[in-house]
Amino acid sequence: MKHLFIITSIFILIISSCKKTEKHTIKTKYISFKNILDVNRTDESIIISRDKILSILDSIPNNKVPLIKDSSGKIIPFQLDDLEKDGIWDELSLALDFTSNQTVKLELTTIARESIPSFTPRTNIRFGIGTNKTNVKEVLKQNRTGDPRANDSLFYQMEGPAWENDKVGFRFYFDPRNGIDIFGKTTSELVLDRVGLGDANYHELDDWGMDILKVGNSLGAGALAIKYNDSLIRITGKDQAEFKVIAEGPVRSIFDMIYKNSKIGERNIDLTHRITIWKGQWGYQSEVFFSGVTDDMKLVSGIVNLKPNKPYSKTLKNYYALETFGPQSENNDALGMAIIVSKEDFINKGEALQEKADIQQTYYTIMSASNKKSTAFYVLSGWEQSDQQFKTYNGFKKMIDNKIERLSNPILTQ
Incomplete structure (x- = not known):
């Protein structure tokens, strides 16, 4: 009985370890933007289509929307625009600053729609x-x-x-x-x-x-x-x-x-x-x-x-x-x-x-x-x-x- 308990415990630990490893190996998705000019650019207008986002994330759960974060984990102000007025967003828009010839790599993830933070209107x-x-x-x-x-x-x-x-x-x-x-x-x-x-x-x-x-x-x-x-x-x-x-x-x-x-x-x-x-x-x-x-x-x-x-x-x-x-x-x-x-x-x-x-x-x-x-x-x-x-x-x-x-x-x- 004692040996059975030890074997069962080891099995549970293995399963638990596998789950943790699986959780830690979920791949973070990124999207990058490149300034091809040798000048700084402020408030550069960026539009990302729904198709482009889906090609990176593969899918978006029904109760969630895309979200973009910088390298420090800070959420970048954005909005989702339903241009066709059919109840489905078509584009994600944001504005970014660039130094000369800079490539900005951002994390693309999802968030519950009701959890989107409030951004300062501009x-x-x-x-x-x-x-x-x-x-x-x-x-x-x-x-x-x-x-x-x-x-x-x-x-x-x-x-x-x-x-x-x-x-x-x-x-x-x-x-x-x-x-x-x-x-x-x-x-x-x-x-x-x-x-x-x-x-x-x-x-x-x-x-x-x-x-x-x-x-x-x-x-x-x-x-x-x-x-x-x-x-x-x-x-x-x-x-x-x-x-x-x-x-x-x-x-x-x-x-x-x-x-x-x-x-x-x-x-x-x-x-x-x-x-x-x-x-x-x-x-x-x-x-x-x-x-x-x-x-x-x-x-x-x-x-x-x-x-x-x-x-x-x-x-x-x-x-x-x-x-x-x-x-x-x-x-x-x-x-x-x-x-x-x-x-x-x-x-x-x-x-x-x-x-x-x-x-x-x-x-x-x-x-x-x-x-x-x-x-x-x-x-x-x-x-x-x-x-x-x-x-x-x-x-x-x-x-x-x-x-x-x-x-x-x-x-x-x-």
Whole structure:
């Protein structure tokens, strides 16, 4: 009996030891990112597809989501975005810093969805609607036809959807003007939830910044038009326009402006203007999807030319840039604006001067428009009150050149 006890004990110890060994030999999974430039890069935007993550982890339990940690075990702020709105996340987004030529190796694991830590927000979308300044609620989706300015009982905070990060903010006029304005910021805090409410006037300098752009009848800072038969036709959304939030989080925020039945010549076209703003960037990305365009229709976007400025244009690496710089802010100090588009999509540039035209006082870029693929471009802004580097054109130019260099040499996922 004693010998049986000893044999049984040894067997249990062997089994236990095997289980411990098995537990310790579970392989840690990693994902790496490489900076191929010989310069430091801050807040570099990173997107990892669901398929890429599954190829590394093999599978993800139903009650868990992916998680990324650095070499010290610290969780890196991230978000999971359901771009298709089908209840399943499509992409994991994060922002990383790199030294020159650095490869960053990160641990890829999983965590229960309810255990995801709370990260400091660095991007924001705000569309407040109500009857007056004291009666406003935020909406994530809103439709319009005609001109809502004719409805005296309808109040739009900031006149339409607004978006921001820790550097700069923007707003859409949610009416047929359909222009885009700029909020210059003097703080990294997210402020647009409260702007346009109470007694403060966002056209005057406040502790957070101010509205720094006079848009008039221009395209402002990146609004859309179609060039057709030598005419510029503004996308107004009179027949049907829809605002819809796609994603909002600590790393990036995305929303769509969807336009139905926009009349161009004898045809009606549909287009979706998807706007993405990332943390740490001096602007936003536009991606435009088309349905119904013909070969004689081209996409146009532009920047306002209402106040003293000097225009610049250049081709650098894989991109074309249209820039302006001068004392053109509503604070009468230095403001630089730029549109960057890939050489593949860029066609030409122009300037809208006619006083009686629908689109006036605008420097613009002409880009490709196709039913088969989207067209992307970037809108950047640098105000001297936000950062002293923008007091001079050379400082603004350095930021633009850096952006183009980064776009031309994306971070490699390994």
